Each structure stands twice: as structure tokens, then as C-alpha cells.
Amino acid sequence: MSVIRVSHISKNFGKVKALVDLDFSIEKGEFFGLFGPNGSGKTTITRIITGQLSQDKGEGETMGVPFTDGLGIKRKVGIVPEAETPPTFLTAQEFLELVCRLRDLEKVDKRVDKWLEFFEIEDKRDVLCRDLSRGQRQKVMLASAFIHEPELLLLDEPFINLDPIFQKKVREHLVDHVKSGHTIFMCSHILEIAEKLCSRMAVIKKGKIVALGTLDEIRTSKEERLEDIFMRLVGSGD
Amino acid sequence: MSLDFDWHFFKTMFKEELRLHRSFVGGMGSAFFPVMIFIFSLVLAFTSPVVLKNISKETILLVLHVAALMYGLSVGALGMIGEQVMTRRLGQVNMLLQISANHPITFRQVMATFYVKDLVFYIFYSILPLIAGIAVAAPFAKVPFTSVGQLGITLFLTFLLGMSLSFLLSALAARSRPAAGVVGLLIVALVVMVYPLGYLTSGQVLPTLGFWTDKSPLPLLIAAVLAVLMSAGAILSTKERFESKQGVYKSMLLPMEEKFAWTGSLKLLVAKEWVELRRSGSLGPVVTGFLGPLFAVYIITWFFRTGMGLPLSFNVVFYGGMVGFLGVMTYSWLTNLEPNEFMNVQPASVDQVIKAKLVLYFLLTSVVSYAYVIIIGFIDGELNLLPLALLITGATTVYVVVVTARLTGIWTNTMLFDYRVLGKFFGAIVPPLIIVMVLSFWIKTAPMISIVLLVVEALGMLGASVLVYRSVVTRWKGEHFAFATLTAGSGASN
Numbered sequence: 001m002s003v004i005r006v007s008h009i010s011k012n013f014g015k016v017k018a019l020v021d022l023d024f025s026i027e028k029g030e031f032f033g034l035f036g037p038n039g040s041g042k043t044t045i046t047r048i049i050t051g052q053l054s055q056d057k058g059e060g061e062t063m064g065v066p067f068t069d070g071l072g073i074k075r076k077v078g079i080v081p082e083a084e085t086p087p088t089f090l091t092a093q094e095f096l097e098l099v100c101r102l103r104d105l106e107k108v109d110k111r112v113d114k115w116l117e118f119f120e121i122e123d124k125r126d127v128l129c130r131d132l133s134r135g136q137r138q139k140v141m142l143a144s145a146f147i148h149e150p151e152l153l154l155l156d157e158p159f160i161n162l163d164p165i166f167q168k169k170v171r172e173h174l175v176d177h178v179k180s181g182h183t184i185f186m187c188s189h190i191l192e193i194a195e196k197l198c199s200r201m202a203v204i205k206k207g208k209i210v211a212l213g214t215l216d217e218i219r220t221s222k223e224e225r226l227e228d229i230f231m232r233l234v235g236s237g238d
Numbered sequence: 239m240s241l242d243f244d245w246h247f248f249k250t251m252f253k254e255e256l257r258l259h260r261s262f263v264g265g266m267g268s269a270f271f272p273v274m275i276f277i278f279s280l281v282l283a284f285t286s287p288v289v290l291k292n293i294s295k296e297t298i299l300l301v302l303h304v305a306a307l308m309y310g311l312s313v314g315a316l317g318m319i320g321e322q323v324m325t326r327r328l329g330q331v332n333m334l335l336q337i338s339a340n341h342p343i344t345f346r347q348v349m350a351t352f353y354v355k356d357l358v359f360y361i362f363y364s365i366l367p368l369i370a371g372i373a374v375a376a377p378f379a380k381v382p383f384t385s386v387g388q389l390g391i392t393l394f395l396t397f398l399l400g401m402s403l404s405f406l407l408s409a410l411a412a413r414s415r416p417a418a419g420v421v422g423l424l425i426v427a428l429v430v431m432v433y434p435l436g437y438l439t440s441g442q443v444l445p446t447l448g449f450w451t452d453k454s455p456l457p458l459l460i461a462a463v464l465a466v467l468m469s470a471g472a473i474l475s476t477k478e479r480f481e482s483k484q485g486v487y488k489s490m491l492l493p494m495e496e497k498f499a500w501t502g503s504l505k506l507l508v509a510k511e512w513v514e515l516r517r518s519g520s521l522g523p524v525v526t527g528f529l530g531p532l533f534a535v536y537i538i539t540w541f542f543r544t545g546m547g548l549p550l551s552f553n554v555v556f557y558g559g560m561v562g563f564l565g566v567m568t569y570s571w572l573t574n575l576e577p578n579e580f581m582n583v584q585p586a587s588v589d590q591v592i593k594a595k596l597v598l599y600f601l602l603t604s605v606v607s608y609a610y611v612i613i614i615g616f617i618d619g620e621l622n623l624l625p626l627a628l629l630i631t632g633a634t635t636v637y638v639v640v641v642t643a644r645l646t647g648i649w650t651n652t653m654l655f656d657y658r659v660l661g662k663f664f665g666a667i668v669p670p671l672i673i674v675m676v677l678s679f680w681i682k683t684a685p686m687i688s689i690v691l692l693v694v695e696a697l698g699m700l701g702a703s704v705l706v707y708r709s710v711v712t713r714w715k716g717e718h719f720a721f722a723t724l725t726a727g728s729g730a731s732n
Contacts, residue, residue: 050583052582052583052718053718070716071585071586071587071715074583074584074585075585079583080583081582081583083579085577085579085580086580087510087514087576087578087580088514088518088576089485089513089514089517089518089575089576090491090510090513090514090517091485091486091487091489093489094489094490094491094513095580097489097491097492098491098506098510099584101491101492101495101506102506102584102585102586103584103585108492125489126486126487126488126489127484127485127486128484128485128486128487128517130485131484131485141580144580144583144584145583
């Protein structure tokens with residue numbers, strides 16, 4: 001059974017065609033990357049897959065839950081949105097506790113400690129999220145998605161604002177996550193991720209999938225560089 | 239320091255304001271609000287000959303000018319908005335106010351432009367439609383056009399006074415809360431000198447009102463100079479940099495959740511709302527924001543009774559009805575604490591947050607509401623009416639806030655600008671409130687029947703509240719937490 005099934009999804013924002021007849025599926029254990037230039041529709045399809053936005057046409061499901069049941073989907077998956085927006089007036093620890101309690105998790109203290117330590121922000125546990133740096137806020141958002149060790153992680157530009165050390169650490173964690181049988185769906189415009197992490201990928205341009213498959217399947221020759229593939233598929237990025 | 243006025247920047251900010259409004263309430267909603275004000279003032283002006291038979295011209299002028307002053311005060315808290323924007327409290331709503339962070343323009347220049355922009359916007363959005371309504375009705379109501387023109391000028395200047403005073407106080411508060419407190423106390427002292435002490439007249443404190451007794455241009459000149467001075471003072475005292483202290487707190491979410499265990503499945507969200515209310519420093523303003531209007535209602539009705547000698551019986555039942563109506567502001571405050579955008583990726587829905595806010599609302603207002611009504615019952619010697627007054631208090635409080643929650647969700651401030659929502663809100667709230675008021679006045683002449691009708695109305699409102707509360711889930715369950723993002727459809731990015 002597919003973990004994510006997207007069937008002929010279209011979405012318009014007024015006269016703007018954000019997504020045009022998207023059709024793909026992602027299987028259990030895959031590290032799937034969705035790549036495309038700014039404004040190509042990556043965040044829109046992620047929001048539809050996670051039940052945050054309704055499509056105009058088509059249908060689909062995430063972890064067997066239809067896109068129309070946003071709450072049902074959110075119970076089953078971990079999501080990192082594009083912008084880091086932890087709550088202004090809660091501390092980092094309180095936010096993670098809130099997430100644990102919203103998901104009815106046990107051993108809250110242990111989980112919170114584990115992820116604060118992983119992201120090396122234990123000393124910031126009592127600081128209001130408002131007063132954390134952007135990078136620290138992103139770490140809190142990542143921790144909130146990882147804390148229940150979900151079957152499926154949906155990540156929208158997860159490495160944004162992270163320093164190279166933590167980019168590497170998070171990359172390694174994601175690889176381990178997939179190795180242990182979990183699935184990852186990630187949006188990015190960082191091409192190196194495709195080569196380093198993804199088992200399969202799609203390239204989206206102006207709301208349409210223009211390539212879908214493994215990196216080797218998408219390459220026209222073994223010598224073709226990532227940047228050349230991207231330029232060939234999406235043009236100058238307009 | 240340069241305070242050159244940049245017209246291009248002003249025009250850009252004005253466009254931003256229009257688009258922000260449209261993103262909140264849609265194009266029609268944005269355009270319809272001034273139309274509603276126009277119709278409202280037109281009807282009022284048409285009926286003015288009848289009203290003038292019962293209420294003096296002085297009273298009407300007082301009410302209009304106090305309303306304009308309060309409106310200006312509510313619009314002008316720009317210093318606070320500036321601080322919020324600069325310390326990232328507005329969620330994903332990024333505004334030109336933040337431009338000084340990265341570009342060669344001072345925050346004072348930005349705030350000065352923002353102030354002028356807001357002034358122009360609200361003149362076109364509400365003051366001009368108000369005056370236009372009166373002007374259209376003037377020939378029929380036999381009001382001379384010169385008086386309409388004078389009223390337009392005095393109302394505009396009163397609005398400007400309120401706006402500049404509020405701007406000054408909020409800019410001072412961002413710099414020094416004690417300084418703002420001193421200025422605030424001085425203003426309260428001036429008001430007290432008028433009512434109840436009577437050492438000064440209202441015209442001496444509010445020069446625009448003084449114009450109507452003196453008929454000399456001097457009070458208008460004084461008002462204009464005062465407004466300019468306060469505006470300049472506000473701009474000059476605007477902080478250039480906001481360096482908020484790092485907030486460090488021991489976790490209190492889970493202990494609070496235990497304390498709110500009695501709220502059942504809502505305990506976690508009620509705890510979250512409570513922690514945010516405390517941390518944001520809003521608890522004091524929320525409570526005083528409720529107490530202030532309650533106090534003002536008592537003062538105004540006292541003034542009507544003793545000062546104006548109106549033949550209306552403001553009894554404790556009347557105050558019970560007013561308490562419920564004023565609670566809307568408290569609920570509105572509670573919806574302003576946090577955009578809750580992070581909840582979009584968590585298994586929680588908007589209707590659950592609304593219910594948590596309702597619990598908090600009742601916790602914050604119940605004790606104050608009942609204490610207020612009981613104290614008035616004692617002061618006015620109406621203990622016999624107290625049980626009925628308490629029933630009315632409970633019924634109106636529950637009814638009004640549940641209707642507000644159903645219609646506006648967790649975006650009360652912005653959604654009430656939508657003419658469709660505003661129309662439904664008034665349609666649902668005003669008739670029952672007017673019936674309560676009329677019946678409360680009627681107790682004096684026909685006690686038995688009016689009391690029975692009031693009890694029936696209270697039970698009706700409670701029954702309606704149950705139905706409306708149930709519909710909160712169907713209305714809000716599937717909604718997105720970021721209102722502006724949702725309505726603007728900005729999800730098209732990436």
C-alpha cells in the first residue's frame with residue numbers, strides 16, 4: 001500500500017494555476033524528494049498532502065487517511081512546515097510538552113530531554129520561543145516533528161537556518177529513520193539532497209511534474225551534473 | 239534626525255493597508271464597512287428630530303464626541319503595534335513597518351508615515367461616511383449644513399485627539415511604562431474633575447466639545463495644536479530599537495494542565511491559553527479592559543440619571559444585560575494572544591482552541607461580572623431584583639460570547655470588519671439586548687409581566703446558546719490556523 005497517493009490533484013489560487021493534474025505515489029521506506037524552483041508548487045502540494053489545504057480537483061490519501069481528514073493525517077505523521085513558527089509565549093520545553101500531550105504520548109519528559117539534547121538546546125529549554133534565534137526555532141520545529149517518531153515525515157525545506165554541523169546531523173538522522181523502515185517526503189530546492197539522500201524524486205515546474213523517478217532514471221547520461229539536470233527540466237527558473 | 243515625509247512610501251503603505259484589509263475580510267467586506275457607517279448615521283440623523291424631543295442636543299453631542307474620542311484611542315495604539323512587529327509577534331504577517339531593520343530609513347520615519355497613513359485611512363473609512371450620512375439627511379432633519387460642517391470638523395479633531403493621545407501613551411509605554419502610567423493617571427484625573435467632581439466642564443477638558451458652547455474657533459485651534467503636539471511627542475519618543483529581554487521561565491504547562499483537569503478534554507489547550515495569557519503580559523489589560531467599560535457604563539448611566547434627568551430607570555437588571563454585551567471585548571483580547579500557526583501541523587483543530595478560549599473567558603469574567611451586578615444591587619438598594627439580574631447576567635454573558643465565537647472564531651478583531659459577519663453579529667446580539675433593556679426599564683411600571691418576559695428571554699438565550707455552541711464545531715473544525723494566509727490564498731508560494 002502506498003504511504004502517500006496523489007491522484008490527479010489540481011489547485012488554483014484565483015487565476016493562478018498552482019498545481020495541474022499531479023499524479024504520483026510514494027511507497028513505504030522511500031526517501032522521496034520533491035524539487036523545483038521558487039513558486040513551483042512544492043509547499044502547496046505538501047499542504048494538501050498533510051490536510052492543511054483542500055484541492056480543487058482529484059483525490060488522495062496519506063497513510064490511508066483521505067486528504068479531506070486533516071486531523072486524522074496529522075495524528076499519524078510528523079510535519080515540518082516551511083516557516084519556523086513555534087508559539088511566541090511558550091518556552092521550548094513547554095512547546096515540546098504540548099506536542100507530546102496533543103499526541104497522547106507517554107514518557108513526555110524523556111522524549112523532550114532526548115530531542116533537546118539531540119539539537120543541543122538543553123540550555124534553552126526555559127527560553128520563550130520568541131527569544132530563540134531562527135536556527136534554534138527551526139531546531140524546535142524539527143524536534144516537534146521527530147518527537148513521536150512517526151511512520152511518515154513530511155519536511156518542507158528542513159535545513160533552512162541550520163548551520164552545516166546540524167544539517168549533517170539531521171541528514172544522518174533522516175537516513176537512519178528511513179533505514180529503520182520509515183518514509184520521508186521532503187521538499188527542497190537544494191539539489192545536493194537529491195544525490196545524498198533521496199531514493200526517488202520528482203521535479204515540479206509551474207505546478208506540473210516534469211520528471212519522476214530515481215536520479216539515474218532522470219539523468220540523460222551518467223556525466224550529467226545535478227545543476228544541468230535541474231536547468232534542463234525547469235529552464236532558467238522562471 | 240530627519241523626519242522628511244516621503245509620499246511614495248506613504249502611498250505604498252496605504253496600498254498595503256488596503257490589501258491587508260482585503261486579505262482579512264475580502265474586497266466586498268472592505269468596501270461595505272463605510273457603507274454601513276453611512277447608512278447608520280443617515281438613519282440616526284433622520285430620526286434626530288424625534289430623538290431631540292427626549293434627549294438634549296448637549297447629550298447627543300457629548301455621546302458623539304466621546305464615541306469619536308474612544309474610536310481614536312482604539313486606532314492609535316501604534317506604539318504597541320510597532321513593538322509587536324519589531325519583536326515578531328504577528329505570525330506570518332510581515333509589514334512595511336519592519337523595513338527600517340534592513341534599509342536606510344529610521345523607525346521614527348516609518349512610524350510617522352504609518353500614523354499619517356492610518357489617520358487618512360480611518361478618515362475615509364469611517365469619519366467621512368459618518369458625516370456624509372448626516373449631511374444627506376440634514377435637509378430632511380432640518381439641520382443646517384453649517385452645523386453638519388462644524389460637526390464634521392469637531393468629530394475629526396476629536397478622533398485626532400484620541401488617536402494622537404493613544405499613540406503618545408503607547409509610544410511612551412514602549413519606552414517607560416511608569417511615564418505612560420503617569421500621563422494616563424493625569425488624564426483620568428482630568429475626567430474625574432469633570433465627572434463626578436464637577437470642577438471642570440466637559441468642554442474645558444475636550445476642547446472640541448467646548449466649541450459647541452463657546453462657538454468660538456479658539457477651542458478648535460487648541461484641539462488642533464494639542465493633537466499636533468501629542469503626535470510629534472509620540473513620534474519623537476518612539477523607540478528606534480526594540481531590545482526585548484530574553485524571557486526565561488520554568489515549564490508550567492503540565493502542572494497547569496493538571497489544575498485544569500476539571501475542563502476534561504480541553505485541559506491541555508486551556509492550560510496553554512492560560513500560560514500564554516500570563517507570559518504575554520495580557521492578563522492585567524484583559525481584566526482592566528473588562529472592568530473599565532463596566533465602570534464607564536455605570537458612570538455614564540449615573541450621568542444620564544442625575545446630570546441629564548432622563549426618565550429611564552437604570553436598574554440592576556439593565557446592568558446585568560450590559561455586562562454580557564461588554565464581554566465581547568474580553569473574548570476579542572483572548573483571540574489576539576497568539577496566531578497559533580504552529581497548530582497547523584499538529585493534531586488540533588480551531589474549534590478546540592475556540593472552546594479552550596471560551597473556558598478561559600468564563601474564568602476571567604464570571605467572578606467580575608457577578609460581583610459587579612451584586613455590588614450595584616447593594617448600592618442602588620435593589621436586592622429584590624438581584625436574582626433576576628444574575629440570571630440575565632449569566633444568560634447574556636453566555637449567549638453573546640458563544641455567538642461571537644461562532645461568528646468570528648479566533649479572529650474576532652478582523653472578522654468583525656466583514657460586513658456579513660458584522661451584520662449577523664448585530665442581528666443576533668442587538669435585538670435580545672434591546673429587549674432586555676426595554677423590559678428592565680419597564681419593570682418600574684409593569685413589574686409582573688416584565689419580570690416574566692425577562693425570565694423567558696433569559697431561558698431562550700440559554701437555549702439558543704446551546705445550539706450555537708454545538709454549531710461552533712461544524713463551522714470551525716476544518717479551518718486553517720493562519721487566517722490571513724488562508725483568506726489571501728498565499729499558499730501559492732513554492
